Ligand code: MF3
């Protein structure tokens with residue numbers, strides 16, 4: 001078991017992949033309107049990715065049938081796009097996408113509001129996003145993988161929500177999923193030591209109620225066991241000796 005250290009050349013390709021993914025998610029987010037089907041969301045996303053000469057990495061990944069994971073309300077992740085799944089005013093929707101640029105991957109997710117959503121939904125989206133930033137305070141050389149999850153869990157819990165424990169973040173590079181696993185909670189052993197040049201996807205999945213989840217019979221869609229809301233926030237990041245670089249959220253693309 002070993003975690004790869006990326007070369008400057010590999011990092012440059014991952015920067016390009018990350019930038020294109022960031023733009024894709026931003027454009028996709030802008031296109032979200034009540035009345036759209038999740039299949040339409042997938043089509044728009046795939047078109048954007050291919051327009052930048054990238055490959056949508058999720059398509060056919062272990063049999064996943066689409067380019068974007070579109071998960072509504074109590075769907076945690078891996079919602080399969082479907083022409084019958086319609087976004088309605090008041091829903092929250094998680095958009096998760098992956099791109100490959102010249103053999104290198106980037107993976108990121110955002111949860112967005114469809115029209116006007118409840119106060120709780122707004123808070124859940126914000127806490128999920130902010131828990132990522134709490135976690136990556138420890139994403140630098142010298143800390144361990146487990147320090148990230150511990151900080152995420154602490155922040156989520158203090159805000160009255162729960163982190164999903166059955167799914168985790170992951171290393172990423174020439175493959176979508178590489179070592180190490182990046183859990184969103186504290187673990188008995190704190191995991192591998194972080195070193196400059198490691199690239200990982202940190203992705204808190206946060207539930208309004210219980211942390212328990214179920215898989216639907218489609219073998220993909222993960223839903224909350226209690227039917228309450230769930231949100232997701234993910235970026236591909238580069239570990240350095242200082243602050244991590246958010247490869248899928250470059251500084252010049254932030255508001
Ligand atoms: N972002 C998810 C992950 O990191 C999505 C991949 S599942 C796929 O695991 F099958 F859709 F690719």
Ligand code: CO
Nearest residue numbers: 107201203234
């Ligand atoms: Co991921």
